[in-house]
Amino acid sequence: MNFLNINGVKKIFNEGKESESIALKGVDLTIEKEEFIVISGPSGSGKSTLLNIIGGLDSANEGSVTLDGVEITALNENALALFRRENIGFVFQAYNLIPVLTVKENIEYVMRLMGYSQQECDARVMEVAKELDIDAYLDKLPDHLSGGQQQRVAVARAVASKPKLILADEPTANLDSKNGEKLMALMQKLNKDEKVTIIFSSHDPMVIAKARRSIVLKDGLIFEDKVR
Amino acid sequence: MFKNLELLYFKMALLHLFRRRGRSILISLMIAISLIGLLLMEGMYEGMMLQLTQNSIKTGSGTLVIEDKKLRADPNIKYNIKETQTLASILDKEPLVSSYVLRISQKGLISTAGFSQGVSVSGVDLKEEAKHSEFQNYITSGEYSFGARERGAIIGYRLAKKLKVDIGKKVIVTMQDVNNEVVSVALKVSAIIKTNNIAIDANGLLMDINLLRSLTMLHGATEISVLLKNRDDDLLVKQSLEQKITDSNIAVYSYKELYPSLHESEAFMQTFSQISSAFIFIVATLGIFGVVLVSVLERVREFGIMMAIGTQFRDIVRLIIYESLLITMSGYLLGAVIGGSLLWYFSIYGLDLSGFSDAFSIFGMDSNIKATIKQEYFTSSFLSVLFATIAATIIPIRTLKKRNPIESIQERV
Ligand SMILES: Nc1ncnc2c1ncn2[C@@H]1O[C@H](COP(=O)(O)OP(=O)(O)OP(=O)(O)O)[C@@H](O)[C@H]1O
Numbered sequence: 001m002n003f004l005n006i007n008g009v010k011k012i013f014n015e016g017k018e019s020e021s022i023a024l025k026g027v028d029l030t031i032e033k034e035e036f037i038v039i040s041g042p043s044g045s046g047k048s049t050l051l052n053i054i055g056g057l058d059s060a061n062e063g064s065v066t067l068d069g070v071e072i073t074a075l076n077e078n079a080l081a082l083f084r085r086e087n088i089g090f091v092f093q094a095y096n097l098i099p100v101l102t103v104k105e106n107i108e109y110v111m112r113l114m115g116y117s118q119q120e121c122d123a124r125v126m127e128v129a130k131e132l133d134i135d136a137y138l139d140k141l142p143d144h145l146s147g148g149q150q151q152r153v154a155v156a157r158a159v160a161s162k163p164k165l166i167l168a169d170e171p172t173a174n175l176d177s178k179n180g181e182k183l184m185a186l187m188q189k190l191n192k193d194e195k196v197t198i199i200f201s202s203h204d205p206m207v208i209a210k211a212r213r214s215i216v217l218k219d220g221l222i223f224e225d226k227v228r
Numbered sequence: 229m230f231k232n233l234e235l236l237y238f239k240m241a242l243l244h245l246f247r248r249r250g251r252s253i254l255i256s257l258m259i260a261i262s263l264i265g266l267l268l269m270e271g272m273y274e275g276m277m278l279q280l281t282q283n284s285i286k287t288g289s290g291t292l293v294i295e296d297k298k299l300r301a302d303p304n305i306k307y308n309i310k311e312t313q314t315l316a317s318i319l320d321k322e323p324l325v326s327s328y329v330l331r332i333s334q335k336g337l338i339s340t341a342g343f344s345q346g347v348s349v350s351g352v353d354l355k356e357e358a359k360h361s362e363f364q365n366y367i368t369s370g371e372y373s374f375g376a377r378e379r380g381a382i383i384g385y386r387l388a389k390k391l392k393v394d395i396g397k398k399v400i401v402t403m404q405d406v407n408n409e410v411v412s413v414a415l416k417v418s419a420i421i422k423t424n425n426i427a428i429d430a431n432g433l434l435m436d437i438n439l440l441r442s443l444t445m446l447h448g449a450t451e452i453s454v455l456l457k458n459r460d461d462d463l464l465v466k467q468s469l470e471q472k473i474t475d476s477n478i479a480v481y482s483y484k485e486l487y488p489s490l491h492e493s494e495a496f497m498q499t500f501s502q503i504s505s506a507f508i509f510i511v512a513t514l515g516i517f518g519v520v521l522v523s524v525l526e527r528v529r530e531f532g533i534m535m536a537i538g539t540q541f542r543d544i545v546r547l548i549i550y551e552s553l554l555i556t557m558s559g560y561l562l563g564a565v566i567g568g569s570l571l572w573y574f575s576i577y578g579l580d581l582s583g584f585s586d587a588f589s590i591f592g593m594d595s596n597i598k599a600t601i602k603q604e605y606f607t608s609s610f611l612s613v614l615f616a617t618i619a620a621t622i623i624p625i626r627t628l629k630k631r632n633p634i635e636s637i638q639e640r641v
């Protein structure tokens with residue numbers, strides 16, 4: 001049994017309508033624990049769609065996704081929300097954070113949903129904040145941070161609750177190359193230290209080069225899948 | 229732990245309102261101001277109606293009036309109560325009755341040297357009335373007395389003005405006795421009263437009941453005016469009296485039958501208060517609806533991300549409802565405190581409208597209006613605001629519900 005099994009996943013938007021577009025045409029993929037994978041490919045090739053379906057944020061028209069033995073494509077909306085909370089960390093392109101909560105509260109948000117005690121949250125927040133070099137901003141509001149700092153907080157939140165899998169859709173797209181590289185380096189470090197599986201998408205060759213395994217999508221199909 | 233999360237959402241709601249404080253304060257104030265207006269309208273109007281009713285009851289008929297059955301249709305004093313003793317002993321035993329007086333009422337003509345006009349003559353016992361109608365409190369000039377030989381008259385201030393008479397002046401009163409013979413008597417004005425009961429102020433003359441008895445050859449009374457400890461027991465006591473009174477010529481009426489307009493205005497008051505509650509409900513609904521909708525739409529992405537990382541939809545709903553309730557309830561609280569204090573002030577010191585005094589007394593009102601305060605003003609408006617808040621969040625929440633998290637996240641930022 002593989003850690004993540006993606007089996008014949010098809011995604012058609014606006015099926016039957018004039019605006020119908022086929023985003024994924026049958027994707028098969030297996031991923032092992034603790035892998036660090038980048039998904040790249042031209043715009044519109046289906047990167048975001050694939051990540052969303054893996055993360056249970058969007059449904060597939062055909063095929064299945066199984067994460068650590070749970071077929072997430074079969075779960076209902078409520079069960080999915082709980083499954084995501086417990087198992088998957090998300091980092092989006094930008095504006096990941098809840099604006100009224102401080103950095104610390106943002107990082108511990110998912111842990112609190114999961115029922116961790118305040119002491120457990122405090123300890124874990126300190127740990128990841130140090131790792132991601134944001135421990136100086138814990139009491140600030142997201143608005144007062146730079147884009148790079150905000151993305152690091154988002155990664156901290158994603159990793160804090162110890163999910164099995166972190167999905168990051170173009171996490172560096174809104175950052176300059178220096179901040180982008182720093183974020184990638186930190187994610188790589190987390191991948192090793194926390195033993196968390198990370199899948200992210202990117203356009204940026206510099207960023208793509210950091211991943212051990214690179215999957216390239218083209219027109220909704222896997223075009224290339226190689227391990228360096 | 230559950231509590232802890234609840235607190236987190238509450239805090240988030242509060243912080244968000246603070247972030248958008250201009251808007252939050254505006255809606256809060258809007259609700260507060262309309263609530264203040266509503267409370268004042270309700271309290272002042274009801275206070276006015278209460279005064280009007282009390283005036284009419286006290287100086288007029290009483291809560292209940294006992295008369296001969298035929299008198300209403302044919303106001304001839306031959307239809308009078310002869311067995312006043314029997315009725316008095318029944319009334320004495322009635323525990324809900326606070327006081328009663330015998331009176332003789334007859335229409336007549338009042339004349340001075342230069343002028344004459346119709347008058348409503350009431351034969352009263354001033355001693356008894358002092359505990360009942362308390363006419364002594366309404367005297368504007370003169371003394372609460374019919375003089376040494378009981379040949380005095382207390383007349384309404386408007387009547388006095390019209391006749392151009394003052395204290396000590398003589399008037400001639402002419403009327404019919406029980407046998408329809410014309411009789412007349414000369415009286416000296418001993419006092420002038422202003423009761424705000426239009427019937428008395430414009431046409432009323434009080435004279436000694438015994439003098440009027442001998443004048444009209446009537447031995448009992450034309451009416452017995454009864455006041456109850458609690459005005460709302462009127463029908464109860466009326467029934468009880470009707471059972472005990474064996475004389476089939478005697479009828480008991482409630483003030484509600486005598487002054488249907490008073491009763492109607494009480495009923496109107498209820499409708500009025502319902503309409504005002506509906507009004508504040510609409511204000512609150514529209515106000516909060518706009519704010520909630522904008523606040524939800526501008527945060528579609530934020531909610532999308534919250535849901536993506538595992539927040540359940542019902543917690544988002546909770547957050548939205550908390551925010552809405554915080555705005556409306558702070559508005560309610562502010563309005564209730566200010567409106568309540570104003571009402572409390574006006575209930576003690578009254579609102580002085582003496583500038584319009586004449587216009588008011590035409591309707592039988594005092595120029596100083598005392599507000600009433602009732603708990604139901606606050607509870608009904610509270611419920612209105614509460615339901616309005618919940619109602620106003622339904623559409624914004626449904627708008628959000630229609631999108632799945634990813635659509636929300638992909639919303640262009
Ligand atoms: N909500 C949607 N409704 C309709 N079509 C969609 C929707 N989301 C994506 N698509 C279509 O599906 C295809 C794949 O889109 P997707 O966003 O997955 O591409 P991508 O590889 O992430 O592109 P980019 O690099 O621009 O982010 C595109 O043709 C897109 O137009």
Ligand SMILES: [Mg+2]
Pocket residue numbers: 047048049169
């Ligand atoms: Mg994309």
